[in-house]
Amino acid sequence: MAKPVTHGRGKVLVVLPTLGDRLDLLAITLETIEAQRSSVDLTLALVIPPAATEARALASKYGAVLIDDPRQGLTGAINAGIAARTDEVFYAWIGDDDLFRPGGLATLRDLLNANADAVLAFGGCDYIDPQGRTIAVSNAGWLAPVLLAWGPDLIPHPGTMIRLDALAAVGNFNVDYKYAMDLDVFLKLRKLGRFVWTRTSVSAFRWHPESLTVANRAASGAESEAIKRSHLPSPLRPLSPLWHVPIRWASQFAAKRVTAGALRLDRSGS
Numbered sequence: 001m002a003k004p005v006t007h008g009r010g011k012v013l014v015v016l017p018t019l020g021d022r023l024d025l026l027a028i029t030l031e032t033i034e035a036q037r038s039s040v041d042l043t044l045a046l047v048i049p050p051a052a053t054e055a056r057a058l059a060s061k062y063g064a065v066l067i068d069d070p071r072q073g074l075t076g077a078i079n080a081g082i083a084a085r086t087d088e089v090f091y092a093w094i095g096d097d098d099l100f101r102p103g104g105l106a107t108l109r110d111l112l113n114a115n116a117d118a119v120l121a122f123g124g125c126d127y128i129d130p131q132g133r134t135i136a137v138s139n140a141g142w143l144a145p146v147l148l149a150w151g152p153d154l155i156p157h158p159g160t161m162i163r164l165d166a167l168a169a170v171g172n173f174n175v176d177y178k179y180a181m182d183l184d185v186f187l188k189l190r191k192l193g194r195f196v197w198t199r200t201s202v203s204a205f206r207w208h209p210e211s212l213t214v215a216n217r218a219a220s221g222a223e224s225e226a227i228k229r230s231h232l233p234s235p236l237r238p239l240s241p242l243w244h245v246p247i248r249w250a251s252q253f254a255a256k257r258v259t260a261g262a263l264r265l266d267r268s269g270s
Contacts, residue, residue, distance in 0.1 A: 009113050012042040012105055013088035013164065015081030016064075017074055018096035020052025025097040025206070028132075030062045032100045039106035043088055045081035075173045075181045082164070082172055091162045093182075097206040098158045101126070104202030108161035111196045119166040119193035120186070123202030125156035135207060139199040148186055149228060155195075157182040159203035166192050179220035180227050187231045 124139030140154035170188035
């Protein structure tokens with residue numbers, strides 16, 4: 001692999017949508033974004049309701065560009081953040097309770113800079129409980145793009161960086177999708193260029209009942225299946241339940257294992 005490039009080669013647009021109702025977790029997320037500035041030139045686009053005054057004041061201390069939530073759900077908020085682009089080259093997303101690991105953005109940026117034909121880079125993602133303790137790690141590496149069209153989506157959105165020009169070429173995120181909007185974009189981007197990866201954890205996803213896809217797992221799964229079916233050749237679409245049903249069971253089993261791990265940590269207090 002090529003040596004890491006120097007700081008400044010490609011500015012990153014970090015999009016952070018929030019309702020501003022979890023100030024303690026938002027503050028932790030903002031700290032991990034601020035820490036990335038030592039190795040990455042970035043713009044933080046915070047999409048937030050106008051009434052969330054405390055959260056807006058907090059984000060302003062971290063130099064965030066404040067964007068009024070367009071009230072089109074999470075997908076619309078992400079697109080609103082992307083629309084704030086000026087001179088940025090790359091896009092990254094983070095939830096308001098998720099984390100970037102130290103050097104995470106630089107790792108992904110360097111992967112893209114070292115691979116001119118790549119449109120997307122992703123890394124490992126730690127699953128953490130509400131207290132920040134690691135429950136499990138997702139680092140499927142090369143297998144994730146292979147499984148994308150028919151299996152589980154193992155490319156973590158908060159551990160992903162995309163070339164903004166490529167994202168614009170596929171029309172950004174489809175507001176018709178509420179849960180799996182990233183899967184739809186990933187499948188479109190595969191037609192434009194390569195995906196590159198590292199098994200190093202670059203982010204952390206906080207696993208708790210309030211997380212959108214965790215609390216709405218059945219709806220998220222159904223939407224993912226519909227998206228994958230829409231990207232299949234027409235003759236194969238009627239056959240998709242043959243692999244979607246076992247994949248659904250496997251995903252439910254994996255989710256139960258992560259939840260069980262979180263409960264064990266909670267009981268042990270470690």
